[in-house]
Amino acid sequence: MKDNLLALLESAVARLQADGTLPGDLTPKIQVTTTKDASHGDFACNLAMMLAKPAGQPPRAVAELLIAALPDDPTVNKVEIAGPGFMNFYMAQAAQSEIVRTILDLGDTFGRSQSGAGEKVQVEFVSANPTGPLHVGHGRGAAVGDCLCRLLEATGWQVTREFYYNDAGAQIDNLALSVQARCLGHGPDHESWPADGYRGDYIKDVADDYMAGKKVDAADHHVIGAADPDDLDAIRHFAVAYLRREQDLDLRAFGVVFDVYFLESGLYQADKVDEAVQRLVEQDHAYEADGALWLRTTEFGDDKDRVMRKKSGGYTYFVPDVAYHLDKWQRGFKRVINEQGADHHSTITRVRAGLQGLDMGIPQGWPEYVLHQMVTVMRGGEEVKISKRAGSYVTLQDLIEEVGRDATRYFLAARRTDSQLTFDIDLARSRTNDNPVFYIQYAHARVCSVMRQLEEKNLDHDPAQGNLHLDRLDSEHESRLIKRLAQYPELVEAAARNLEPHNLAHYLRELANDFHSYYNAEQFIVEDDELRAARVNLILATRQVLRNGLDLLGVSAPESM
RNA sequence: GCGCCCGUAGCUCAGCUGGAUAGAGCGCUGCCCUCCGGAGGCAGAGGUCAGGGGUUCGAAUCCCUUCGGGCGCGCCA
Numbered sequence: 001m002k003d004n005l006l007a008l009l010e011s012a013v014a015r016l017q018a019d020g021t022l023p024g025d026l027t028p029k030i031q032v033t034t035t036k037d038a039s040h041g042d043f044a045c046n047l048a049m050m051l052a053k054p055a056g057q058p059p060r061a062v063a064e065l066l067i068a069a070l071p072d073d074p075t076v077n078k079v080e081i082a083g084p085g086f087m088n089f090y091m092a093q094a095a096q097s098e099i100v101r102t103i104l105d106l107g108d109t110f111g112r113s114q115s116g117a118g119e120k121v122q123v124e125f126v127s128a129n130p131t132g133p134l135h136v137g138h139g140r141g142a143a144v145g146d147c148l149c150r151l152l153e154a155t156g157w158q159v160t161r162e163f164y165y166n167d168a169g170a171q172i173d174n175l176a177l178s179v180q181a182r183c184l185g186h187g188p189d190h191e192s193w194p195a196d197g198y199r200g201d202y203i204k205d206v207a208d209d210y211m212a213g214k215k216v217d218a219a220d221h222h223v224i225g226a227a228d229p230d231d232l233d234a235i236r237h238f239a240v241a242y243l244r245r246e247q248d249l250d251l252r253a254f255g256v257v258f259d260v261y262f263l264e265s266g267l268y269q270a271d272k273v274d275e276a277v278q279r280l281v282e283q284d285h286a287y288e289a290d291g292a293l294w295l296r297t298t299e300f301g302d303d304k305d306r307v308m309r310k311k312s313g314g315y316t317y318f319v320p321d322v323a324y325h326l327d328k329w330q331r332g333f334k335r336v337i338n339e340q341g342a343d344h345h346s347t348i349t350r351v352r353a354g355l356q357g358l359d360m361g362i363p364q365g366w367p368e369y370v371l372h373q374m375v376t377v378m379r380g381g382e383e384v385k386i387s388k389r390a391g392s393y394v395t396l397q398d399l400i401e402e403v404g405r406d407a408t409r410y411f412l413a414a415r416r417t418d419s420q421l422t423f424d425i426d427l428a429r430s431r432t433n434d435n436p437v438f439y440i441q442y443a444h445a446r447v448c449s450v451m452r453q454l455e456e457k458n459l460d461h462d463p464a465q466g467n468l469h470l471d472r473l474d475s476e477h478e479s480r481l482i483k484r485l486a487q488y489p490e491l492v493e494a495a496a497r498n499l500e501p502h503n504l505a506h507y508l509r510e511l512a513n514d515f516h517s518y519y520n521a522e523q524f525i526v527e528d529d530e531l532r533a534a535r536v537n538l539i540l541a542t543r544q545v546l547r548n549g550l551d552l553l554g555v556s557a558p559e560s561m
Numbered sequence: 562g563c564g565c566c567c568g569u570a571g572c573u574c575a576g577c578u579g580g581a582u583a584g585a586g587c588g589c590u591g592c593c594c595u596c597c598g599g600a601g602g603c604a605g606a607g608g609u610c611a612g613g614g615g616u617u618c619g620a621a622u623c624c625c626u627u628c629g630g631g632c633g634c635g636c637c638a
Contacts, residue, residue, distance in 0.1 A: 033577070036584085046580060049618070059618075083581045084618070129638080171638060292636055303563070303634085310636040317638045345565055346633055373566065374631070415574075418566055420631065422573070427587085431600055434587055442600060453597050487577095494577065506575055510585080520593085520602040561600075 001095055001486060004075060005032045005043055012069040013047075021065055023054050032089075034487060038476075041080065041088035042483065048085040059085025096479060097470035099486045103541040104463055111492045111548050116157030122328060123149050125339035126251070126258075127164040130243040131175045132200060132390055134250050136375045136412075137341050139396040140421065143412035143554070144372055145339040146256045147501035150552045155496040160333075163258040164324060167240050168265040169317075174198065175243075176236035182207035183229035200391035202246070210238045218245035220261045250396050254405055255554045267323050273315060276323040276358065277308060285357035300353035318347055322354030329355070329362055336367035337499065342418070345371055370499050372417040379425040403428040406555045410437040413553055414505035436509045440546065441558055443512035447543040448559040450524055454536070457525065466537030469530040473538055477518040481542065484514050488545050492552070501553070508549045515542050 009030050016022040032045050048063035055062050063081045070079065075095040080088045103110045125145025128138050149159045166172065178197040186192055188199040197203075209216070210225035221241035226234035244261075251257070267273050277293070280286045285296050286308065293309035308319050328336050348369055355362045377384040377394045387395045399408045407428040414436070415421045433439045454461055473482065488507070495503045524535045547557040 031580095033580085035581095037581080040581075044581085049580080052618075086581065166638075169638070290636080294636095307636045312636075314636090316636065341632090342566065343632055344638095349564095371566080416567095419574090420567070424573075427573085433601070435600095436586075438600070439586090442598085446598065446601085450597050457597095491577085498578085502575085503577080506585085510575095513585080516601055517603085519597080520599095523596065525597050560598090 001075065001091060001099070002032050002034075002043065002490065004073065005045070005089060006030055008070055008073055008076070009045060009047060009066070011071055012066050013051075015069040016065060021055070022051065026051070026054055034483065035088070038480075040082060040086070041090045043089040043091070045087045045089070046085075048081075048087060052085065063087050093471050093474065096473065096482045096486075097467075099482055100470050100473070100537055100541045101467050103485060103544050104467070104537060107544060108548060110544060111489045112154045112156075113489065113493060114156035115493065115497075116152060116155050118156060118158055119335065120160065120333055121152055121157045121335040121337065122160045122162055122331075122333040123152070123337045123339065124162045124164055124328075126256075127340070128247060129166050129171055130240045130247065131171050131198060132243065133202060133387075134247050134396040135387075135390065135393040136377055136396065136399060136423065137372075137393075139254070139399060139408065140372050140375050140412045140417075141339055141341065142251060142254055142256045142396070143409045144370065144417055144501055147409075147413045147504070147553055148337065148339065148370065148496075148499055150554065151492065151496035151501060151504070154492055154552060157335075157496075160260060161256075161258045162260040162262060164262045164264070165244075166264040168263075168268070172236060172240065175203075175239050176232050178203050179207050179210065179235050179239045180229060180232060183211055183235070198391075200389060202243075202389050206239050206242045209242065210235060216241040216245050218242075219248050219258075220244070220263075250400070253400050254396065254409065262324070264320055264324070267320050267327070272323040272327060273320050276326055276354070277315070277319065279360075280308070280354065280357045283357055283359045295350075295354060295357065297350055297353040300349070300356045302349045302353055306350055306353075318350040318354065321347065321351050322358075325351055325355055325367060326358060326360075328367070329360070337370060338367050339370045339372070342371040342373050345369075368499070370417055373420045375412070375421045375423055377423045377425060384425070399423070399425075406441070407435070407437045409554050410505060413501050416500070416502050436505070436512075437555065438561070439516075440508045440512040440550065441556070442561060443515045444543055444546045444550070444557045445559060445561045446515075446519060447539045447546075450536070450539060453525060459525065459532070461536050462533060463537055463540070465530070466533035466535075469534040470537065472531050472534045475522065477514075477521045478535075478538060481514045481518050481538065484511050485541055485545050488549065492549075504549055504552055508546065508553075511542070511545060511549070515539070515546075 013022065013028065017024045028047060028050055030047055032043050035041055035044050048066055049059040051062050052059040060081055063085050067079050067087065075092050077090040077092045082088050123145055126138050126141050128134055149161055152159050174194060174196055175198060177194040181193055181197065182204045188197065211227050213225045213227045216223045216238065218241050221244055223238050223241040225238050228234060280295060285299065287294050287296065291311040292307045294305045295308045297306050298304060307316050309315055355366065356364065384394055387393060387398050389395060403425060411423055411428050427435055431438050491503060491507050495501055524532065524539060526532045550557045
């Protein structure tokens with residue numbers, strides 16, 4: 001509907017330009033918005049106000065000219081000029097009927113588009129190091145990242161989900177030492193405990209399995225415990241595999257699956273890090289000072305230069321990151337999105353600077369970043385900080401066990417990523433309309449329940465017959481609901497384009513609200529066969545959109561609750 | 562001190578990239594089941610959009626500034 005109006009307005013502008021009423025060199029960005037208030041019609045356009053100045057006429061006069069130049073269209077009932085110069089469009093009943101018909105027709109594909117044109121995009125998210133269980137912050141990353149992927153897929157992109165982790169650095173050495181200490185029966189308070197050792201109880205679980213010679217099957221690791229407390233190398237391999245497996249189990253329970261696991265050690269094995277550094281030196285973006293090798297990141301907007309190779313010889317953390325992103329580029333991803341916690345935002349400048357310094361034609365703003373702010377968890381009005389297992393933070397597993405996958409995913413994805421998130425466990429667990437997840441799922445289950453009622457009453461529903469009588473859907477609740485359904489495709493499009501999954505969550509709440517209102521106001525199973533068929537088609541269309549939207553969030557759509 | 566993010570109803574948050582009288586949910590007050598699931602619906606009260614400037618037909622939205630809060634500012638990762 002909206003697209004059609006845009007086309008009509010474009011041709012009106014063209015017509016006025018042709019006869020000289022409007023300057024010919026204008027290419028106005030025409031905006032059509034759905035109205036908040038039914039007294040403003042179905043759609044509103046502010047074009048006349050934008051053209052007032054170049055046209056040299058008051059907005060309302062321009063609006064009159066535009067309306068006169070508008071081609072006839074059967075879906076438009078009337079156009080009014082209102083307020084300072086808005087053009088309000090009232091749509092014909094036929095346009096509304098068409099929406100219901102289209103939704104039922106397209107089913108699962110309603111709301112999907114091809115705007116990504118099958119282009120490749122890689123989304124890297126979670127990327128936790130295998131040194132412990134995933135915590136709430138990773139959970140937010142997983143929920144947001146996966147929802148982004150689903151949105152991109154729904155809009156025609158070919159998505160690769162990637163998980164990057166460090167399996168060889170100082171943190172991993174520390175992990176191995178911690179497990180070793182546990183193998184020897186030492187706890188965190190023992191005098192020989194490593195200085196910055198991982199103190200959580202899970203380290204003991206790793207040690208026990210290692211000593212028992214158990215087998216670990218992770219997505220990209222298969223290891224048997226060597227049971228030798230002196231073999232630090234074997235301990236390291238086992239611990240990494242063990243914790244990767246734990247993370248995979250958490251992610252699977254969360255409904256998130258990755259296509260690629262990328263190991264930092266692979267970069268070193270293939271000399272990718274040295275090659276990248278070499279290239280930066282050759283391109284004259286690096287220099288030696290104080291016994292270290294520096295990258296001139298100030299050339300690319302950083303406030304000071306950064307060390308690449310330390311005096312002691314090793315690379316600083318962002319150097320392999322540059323090599324890693326070069327590898328992504330070389331794999332042919334013209335578009336890469338990194339979803340990360342905002343606490344790492346300072347790396348963005350460095351990684352991009354490194355990539356620019358390579359001078360290999362990588363665009364300045366590449367890769368894109370989506371950063372999420374911190375999560376705090378509340379229970380009983382108090383902040384929850386400790387998990388027994390992990391020691392120092394609330395784990396994703398804790399949340400999934402306590403409130404379930406659906407609520408966890410919804411709550412973690414339902415907020416703008418750039419504001420801090422308070423996860424209220426009591427709210428997420430509640431089964432009333434305080435809780436948007438259950439409210440939305442309940443709307444879906446309610447439609448299913450009506451369908452069951454129809455069957456019990458031996459009233460066969462024929463969608464084709466319903467489609468013939470959609471013009472009977474003329475109540476206020478019905479047109480409101482239909483208008484909401486019509487917004488879904490552009491909402492998905494915008495959420496994907498702006499990388500803002502939370503919009504989807506809010507939309508679904510509003511859709512459910514419209515449905516529940518309708519449910520209370522009108523009876524669907526009525527005597528009148530034609531009216532009944534039409535109304536059932538409308539609630540089936542509603543169910544379809546609820547289902548499609550929940551699927552993009554990775555939340556289930558239960559038939560009964 | 563510098564950089565990034567945030568500040569909207571008592572609370573938790575939206576606000577479609579500058580539009581009409583700033584919206585939801587919770588909480589509060591009062592209503593609605595001879596009816597498809599009351600796990601629901603309707604109505605009311607509640608606002609200096611943190612404060613102050615600016616940009617223009619028009620600002621919660623863009624710019625400047627002040628004040629609050631979070632996160633970063635290492636030859637740690």
